[in-house]
Amino acid sequence: xxxxxxxxxxxxxxxxxxxxxxxxxxxxxxxxxxxxxxxxxxxxxxxxxxxxxxxxxxxxxxxxxxxxxxxxxxxxxxxxxxxxxxxxxxxxxxxxxxxxxxxxxxxxxxxxxxxx
Numbered sequence: 001x002x003x004x005x006x007x008x009x010x011x012x013x014x015x016x017x018x019x020x021x022x023x024x025x026x027x028x029x030x031x032x033x034x035x036x037x038x039x040x041x042x043x044x045x046x047x048x049x050x051x052x053x054x055x056x057x058x059x060x061x062x063x064x065x066x067x068x069x070x071x072x073x074x075x076x077x078x079x080x081x082x083x084x085x086x087x088x089x090x091x092x093x094x095x096x097x098x099x100x101x102x103x104x105x106x107x108x109x110x111x112x113x114x115x116x
């Protein structure tokens with residue numbers, strides 16, 4: 001059973017930075033078709049923030065391009081989301097997702113709050 005555990009969220013002032021981590025167990029991230037970060041703000045739908053494919057292709061939401069970077073450390077079986085120049089509108093619960101031939105998996109989420 002694949003499990004994803006996010007960490008690194010917290011409270012930060014606008015303009016600040018955070019790095020989120022998603023540690024995977026029960027499966028090798030190299031075998032996943034792709035992994036991604038999503039976020040959900042109160043009263044809003046969950047939206048894609050960034051994704052990285054098995055071939056290391058990346059894709060970002062327009063709202064975070066140039067500010068966020070997704071990466072992974074295969075040796076640590078972990079995916080990261082480096083978030084810079086944070087804005088209050090980035091406030092949300094951030095979820096890690098992994099897609100494999102066996103299904104789609106989600107972490108429990110980590111709260112990111114950006115104060116103005």
